[in-house]
Amino acid sequence: MISELVVNVEPQEMSIAVLEDKNLVELQKEARNLQFAVGDIYLGKVKKLMPGLNAAFIDVGYKKDAFLHYQDLGSNFNMQQKYLKQVLADPKKAVSISKLQNEPEIEKDGSIGDVLKIGQEVLVQIAKEPISTKGPRLASELSFAGRYIVLIPFGDKVSVSSKIKTAEERARLRQLIQSIKPKNFTVIVRTSAEGRRVAELDHELRTLVKRWEESIAKLSKDKIPSLIYEETGRAVALLRDIYNPSFQNIYVNDPDVYNSIRAYVSLIAPGSENIVQLYTGGLPIFDNFAITKQIKSLFGRTVTYKSGAYLVIDHTEAMHVIDVNSGNRAKSSDDQEQTAMEVNLAAADEIARQLRLRDMGGIIVVDFIDIHDNANKQKLFEHMTKAMASDRAKHNILPLSKFCLMQITRQRVRPAMDVETSETCPACFGTGTVKSSILFTDSLEGKIDCLVNKHHLKKFTLHIHPYVAAYVNKGLFPLSWQWKMKYTHGLKIVPNQSLAFLEYKFFDENNNELDMKEAQEVKV
Template sequence: MSAELFVDVSPDELSIALLEDRRLVELRREQSNVQFTVGDVYLGKVKKIMPGLNAAFVDVGYEKDAFLHYLDLGPQFRTLKKFLNMTKTAKKGGVALHKLKSDPDIDKNGTISDVLSVGQEVLVQIAKEPISTKGPRLTSELSIAGRNLVLMPFSDKVSVSQKIKSSEERNRLKKLLQSIKPKNFGVIVRTVAEGKRVAELDKELKTLCRRWDESTSKLFNLKPRALVIGEIGRTSAILRDIMSPSFNSIYISDKEMCKEVREYVGLISPEREKIVKEFKGDVPLFDQFGIEKQIKTLFGKTVSFKSGAYLIIEHTEALHVIDVNSGNRAKTAANQENNALEVNLAAADEIARQLRLRDMGGIIVVDFIDMQKSEHRQKVFERMKEAMNADRTKHNILPLSKFGLMQITRQRVRPELAIETNETCPTCFGTGKIAPAILLEEKLENSIRNAVEGQKKKKLTLKVHPYLGAYLKKGFPSTLLKWKMKYSFGLKLAPSASLSFLEYKILDENKKKVDL
């Protein structure tokens, strides 16, 4: 299996697409100014204690207070509290955690008011990003993730990923980390650490410990709502988690980000630094590699997947529902039971892909086509488990019920990605009537004149649908060339399949949309 990562950077948005064997399997679209990323550590302030929920609401700077449950405080919360108090009163340089004497663990059946009070400062980490009307979900069991290891301050345990099957290798890694880790630091050994040498793991452990020390040494002059430890860039974070030998190339449309990612790949896998490439084409990155077309096909209520079969995906407040339909296959299949099995097996692969692609979380109920034989229902269950193995997000799958329903739970840590593929027409705005198409050229010229003469723009990029772009370039002199000569300015045409037929956008030299 070959994997490719595509990163499209614009002033307002960052889009990251992961393709496996040229098929889109993951997509992230986020605003460039996004805050409160999973993994960020903040100095928060307790705003409200809720004894009935056994939880507290903490101010970390988000518009709504974040939620911290007692069970998310972590057993070593008293030691964390002691460390924070000492660091806040210490001189510049902070407190060395490995020299700190640990306090007893908190009672796992205790109450929130035993350990927290209104106005108290507390170190917290974002466990779930803000979703819908809810603020972030917090934890005080802090962790700093690396490529091979996850550092757990205030813990003393060493855990090894269950995905490492060899008991000999698990024991080797556990003994190795126990011998080199500092006191009061726990470590989780990730799956990719299998077979790694002691020097490599020791170097990463020291880097993570140094990052903790440098970040917490600044606590003495920080006020609540301050970011203490920021998660690394989104692109680098994805690379840290999914980088594998199957990666062929990483294309990035921004020079600075390309440099940052190349440096990061050089750190975690020096011999693979050359796979990071800067994309310099005139056509948008996602259009050049056919990703935009896949997005239009794969998002929306109806998703086709094999020989006329399709999925219907519905979202409710409580759960997601997926219905499997055989479509026109039912008319041609000789054996209904075998046809149902074949469609359900193909549907399982597509459903696993859709869950990753849309980052769907919570409860998912799948209504497969009814099958009479129990061995066929078991086959579909096994296929779903196999297809979900590539999903890094925690999930649980139950066997099909006698009604053909499968229940899946999938951890939700950030908002689901929803892309509306049926767009309101930008020309008629949903009325069904448009201005005469013959006047479009005149309308375009007026917009360009406004940008050049009214707003004094020197270089412009005109984004249009490829069909409209072909029309503007046809003939000699073409319409495009006439405009250049008439207004004496730099104009570049950028065809984009993401736009509708008569839609257009005008960008300035900084790739920002010109307000017309």
């Protein structure tokens, strides 16, 4: 299997697509000015205690106070609070964390009022981003994730991933980390550390400790709430979790993001940085790799997957519901059980892909086509388990019920990916009527004339639908050539699959969009 990563960086948003054998399996979209991302660490203040929930609401600067449960304080919360008070009182006199004396651990079944008071300063980390009307979910046990290890201040343990099966390797890694880790830091050894040399692990450990020290240096009693540590850029963070030797290419269309990803790859896999490539093609990067078309076909309510069979995906307040339909498959065979089984097995593969692609979380109920043979039900359950084995989110799958329903729970950290595949027509603004389409190219020529002769722009790009682009480029003396000769040779025509039929966008030479849209007519 060939794995590729495609990063599309736009002025307001960054999109990251993961391809396996050219098929889209993961898509992440994130605003470039996003705050309160998972992993960010804040110095916050306790605003309200909720004894009934055994939790507190913390002011971290979000429009809604963030939620911190007692269970998420961490067993070494007392030690963290002692250190925080020292740093805030006088940063220059604060002792190093490695010289701190151990404090008693908080009780596992204690009360939030025993450890927190209103107005108290507290160090917290975003565990879940704001979702819908809810504020961020917090944890006070801080962690700094690397490629091979996770560093947790105010502890003193070494844990090794249970996915490393060899007892000798587990013992080697545990002993190795014990010999190099500083005091009062817990280290979790990740699965990817298997077989790594001490120099690699020591280098990453020092890097993570440095991140912690740089974060602490930002603490100030004058700035509460304040961000003291910002998680690595989304592209790098995703790469950190999914990178493996099977990656063939990483394509990026932005020089700055390209440099940061290349630097990270050279750090975690020296000699492999050449797989990171800067995309400079004329087409939008997602169009070039056929991602736009896959997004349009995969994110609707109805998803067709094989031989006419399809899924219907609905999101209710409480759960996601997926209905499996055979379409015209039932007509091709007299053996209903075998036909239903074939459709269900193919549906299991597509559902596993959709859960990962849309990042669907919480409770998912799948209504498979009825099958009666218990052996077939068990086979379908095992197939679904295998299909979801590569899903990095924690999940639990229950066997099929009597009514052929399968229940799945999947970890929800971020809001589910919801891409709207239908849109208000940009040509008629939803009114249902448009100007004569034969006059569309005349309207475009008017815009070009305005840019050249009124705004004195000589180099710009026009993005239009591929069908329209084919029309203006057809013939021996195409319309695009006539425009260049009449107005400017700096005009470039780009077919863009993400645009509607009569939609267009102008960009200057720095790729900034130029607002040349016609205003919507308002009827009185």
